[in-house]
Amino acid sequence: MRPRIVLFGDSITEQSFRSGGWGASLADTYSRKADVLVRGYGGYNTRWALFLLHHIFPLDSSIKAPAATTVFFGANDAALQGRNNERQHVPVEEYKDNLQKIVQHLKKASPTMLVVLITPPPVDEEGRMEFARSQYGEKAMTQPERTNEMAGVYARQCVELAKELGVCSIDIWSKMQETEGWQKKFLSDGLHLTPEGNAVVHQEVVKVFSEAWLSAAEMPYDFPHHSKIVPQDPGKVFQQKCW
Amino acid sequence: MRPRIVLFGDSITEQSFRSGGWGASLADTYSRKADVLVRGYGGYNTRWALFLLHHIFPLDSSIKAPAATTVFFGANDAALQGRNNERQHVPVEEYKDNLQKIVQHLKKASPTMLVVLITPPPVDEEGRMEFARSQYGEKAMTQPERTNEMAGVYARQCVELAKELGVCSIDIWSKMQETEGWQKKFLSDGLHLTPEGNAVVHQEVVKVFSEAWLSAAEMPYDFPHHSKIVPQDPGKVFQQKCW
Incomplete structure (x- = not known):
């Protein structure tokens, strides 16, 4: 059985196999080398994710x-209290604590599992408001339910925890904001990713994986490249261990 | 462990997780319901695929x-003798026989495995020639290495075999040619698929899966939708069997 890469997270992970999605791109990068499985749960925060841990990553499995x-939560935890999505809110101390429980379980x-924590992406508050108006018209909230500043507070805790636990992290909140016009370039509705935003996540995940020990370029093909097959004796190459 | 869908085939399967690819779209369609695993081998014909069968689909696995x-071969088998890619050529009788061996093994x-045979796609000979010229310049072949007519011969054998064995098939060779301008609309280099071509394959696979017993719409979610979680008692819904 070939190595498996599991993408555990919220809607940004669940949607990662849509056209141009970072999950699909990762599956393509590791084609013939590792399987990429999506375990994304739209709307979930880390508190709710804890209920899935034992099912998705059983400790007693054969x-x-x-x-x-990859563990990619926080966008929902950081939803503000007293606003439209407050049911998803998780206090930042608990967010960090929940992430720690997830890492310890993994x-x-x-x-030997390579665990990569990904921070929530930045939030384009204007984009969120526009999205709300397009969905709910005049009934839409007049104040954003998420702010970029608050997402940043969660992002910093995520990065700090990764350092404390000695696991890898990707500060996608900071990374995306390095690019001018990130608000519309990388985010489709102020929160979810455009194909360009997906490309940034894909690139960062590949980078972290490669800097660890999971470099697609250095992993062997599962079976020989077709150019190595001798038509007159096709079975020969399949008996060899190195192609 | 959730149901797995394996995509077994040549480059058209191997490339199916690129942007807009039919494999990635299928993974998205079955998100939270089934895992889609790509087993695509660029350049392979059915003769060489037989060497992989026991490894990819072991009979003695726990x-x-x-x-x-999905079994999606034939584009390489149908490469013409005496032309540039003749090393990939497999006579049509053997192609049918190899496909039968694959189905019997599965x-x-x-x-109870749902086996779906997919015919080779149509060939745009002009597109192949253009591609060859862009790759090899003046050294390019002056005659196409594949013809649409020959791909059709293999497609018919594929459909006929599926009927004989009582398994499902998708005649993508015929289906694509129903659309005017299929040559450039569905094929990027006369053989491989554009995003629109990928969408046709995705749509047909979903249709056949749904008409059998693997309808994503009728399959249960792995875990509750976030809207079903009661914030004051999040554990409750996870204890129930129906969400």
Whole structure:
């Protein structure tokens, strides 16, 4: 069974196999080398994600644990109290604590698992308001339910925790804001990703994986490239261990 | 472990997780319901695919066999003798025989597996010549290495075999040619698929899967939709069997 890469997260992970999505691109990058499985749950925060942990990453399974897992939560945890999506809000201290529980569980499932924490992306408050108006018209909220500043507070806690636990992290909140016009370039509705935004996540995940030990370029093909097959004796190359 | 859908085929399967690819779209369609795994091998014909069968679909595995498998070969088998890609050529009788061996193996791995044979796509000979010139300049072949007529011969054998064995098939060769301008609309280099061509394959696979018993719409979510979670008692819904 080939190595498995699990993408665990909220809607930004769930939607990652749409056209131009970072999950699909990752599956393409690791084609013939590792399987990419999506475990994305739209609307979920870290508090609710804890209920899924034992099902998605069982500790008593006969099946080998994933080689790598991305943990991409926080966009919903950071929803503001007293606003439209307050049911999703999780206080930042609990967010950090929940992330720690997730990492500890994954490391218990497999001490060698490559765990990569991804911070919530930045928020374009204007984009969120426009989206709300397009959905709810005049009934739309007049104040954003998420702010970029608050997403940044969660992002910093995520990065800090990764350092404390010695796992990798991707500060996508900061990374995206390095590019001028990130608000519309990378975000489709102020929160979810455009194809360009997906490309940034894909690129960063590949970078972190490669800097660790999961470099697609250095992993062997599962079977020989077709150019290595000798038509007169096709079976020969399949008996060899190195192609 | 959730149901698995394996995509077994040549480059048209291997490339199916690129932007707009039919494999990625299928993974999105079955999100939270089934895992889609790509087993695509660029350049392979059915003769060479036989060497992979026992590795990809082991008969003695403790892991449950896939719920469904698409078998999408023929584009390379149909490469003409005496032309540039003749090393990939497999006579049509052998192509049919190899496909039969593949189906029989899959049914041995799991009698309930939903097996869907997909014919080679049509060939735009002009597109192939243009592609060859862009790659090899003046050294390019002056005659196409594949013809649409020959791809059609293989497509008919594929459909006929599916009927004989009582498995599903998708005649993508015929389906695509129903649309005017299919040559450039669906094919990027006369053989491989554009995003629009990928959308046709995705649509046809979803249709056949749904008409059998693998309808994404009728399959349950793996875990509750976030709207079903009661913030004051989030654990409750996870204890219930129906969401």
